[in-house]
Amino acid sequence: MENKLMMRLVIATEAILFISLMITYVYFDLSVGFTKQSINYLDIKSTGIFSVLLFSSSFTLVQAEKNYSEGKIKKLKIWLFATIVLGSVFLFGQAKEYFKLLNNHFNISLDVFSTNFFTLTGFHAFHVIIGLILLIIVFILTLAGDFDRPNSTALSSIGMYWHFVDIVWILVFTLVYVLPYLLK
Template sequence: MSVSEQTAAPAGAVPEGAAHVAHDATTPAHHTSTGLSNEKLAMWLFLGSECLLFGGLISTFLLYRTREVTAGPPVGDIYDIPFTSVSSFVLLMSSLTMVLALSSIQRADHRRARTWLLTTALLGATFVAGQVYEFTTFVREGLGYTTNLQGSAFYTLTGFHGVHVTLGILMLLSLFVMSLRGRLPSGRAETVEIVGLYWHFVDIVWIIIFTLVYLIPA
C-alpha cells in the first residue's frame, strides 16, 4: 500500500492545465492519473488477490499432507511424477506461446497471432486433459475425493487450478474468434496482454504446485 510517492509523481509533477498535453507527449495512450491502463491495473490487483486464494488452498494441502490418513493411500504414494512432469512442461511452454501471440499482435501480424493463441489454448487443453487422466487414474488406485484428508485437499487444489486453466482457455478462444472477426486490431493488443497476464499467473501457480505438492516429499 505504499504507493504514495510512486503514483503521486505524475499527477503532482504536472502543472495545472498542462496535464493532458504532458500525458500525450510522454506516456502511452492512457489518460489516467498514473498514466497506466485501468484494465491492466485491475488485472494486477486481481492477481494479487488470487495469491491469497491459492495460498490458502496450497497451505491446506501442505498441512494435511503431513497428517496420517485413516483410509486409502496417501496421495504421495500414487503420484506419477514422469507424467505430471510432462504436463507441467506443456503448461510452461504455453506461457511462451502466449507471449509470442502478444508480440505478434503488437506487430499487427494477425495471422501468426491467431496461430499462437490457438496453440496456447491447445497446450492448455492438453494440460487439462492430462489432469483429467491423472484424476481418473488416482481414483482407480483407490484415492477418491472423499477417501481421506489428502484426497480432498489434493483434488480441491488441483481441480481449482484446472478450472482456472479452463477459464483461461475460454478467454483465449474468445480472443481467437474476435481476431478472426477483425475485432482485435493491434490497438487492442492490451486485451491480449491482460488475458496473457492471467494465463501466466495460472502458469506460475502451477510452478509452485508442481514443486510443493508433487516434488517435495512429505
C-alpha cells in the first residue's frame, strides 16, 4: 500500500512539472509566436506512429498486471517484455527525430520554439527512461524467480507511473505536433 501512496505523490509532483512546462509552451506560443518554419521541422507522421507504439505499451502493461495478479508468471514475462520493447521503440523514434533535427541545425538555442520543444519532449523522454528502468528491474526479478507473489504492489505502482507517462505524451503530442499542424 505504501508503494501506491508514494507513487501517487511522485506522480502529483511530476504532474505539476509537466503542467508548468506546457503552460510555458503555450505562453511563448501565444506571446512570441512560433514560426511556421520551426514547426515544419517536425515529422508528425513518424512521431504519430511511434506515439501509437507508446500508447500500446499501456495495453501490454495492463495485460502484464492482470497476469501477475492471476499468478501467471510466464505470461507476465511476455507482456512485460512487450511493454519494454514498445517503450524502447518509442525512445528510438524520439532519438531518431532528435538526430534528424540536429542534423538540420534545429537545436535547443535556435529559437523559442526549439527551446520549448526540446525541454518538453526531453523531460518526457527522461520519464520514459525512468519507467523503462523500473520495468526492466521487475522483468529481471521475474526472470530470476524473485517476483512471483501476486500480493505485491510494486508492479501496479510502476504501472501507475507508466500510464501517467503515456497520458502526458498524449498532451505533449497534441500540443506540440497536432495543434500547430492543424493551425498552420
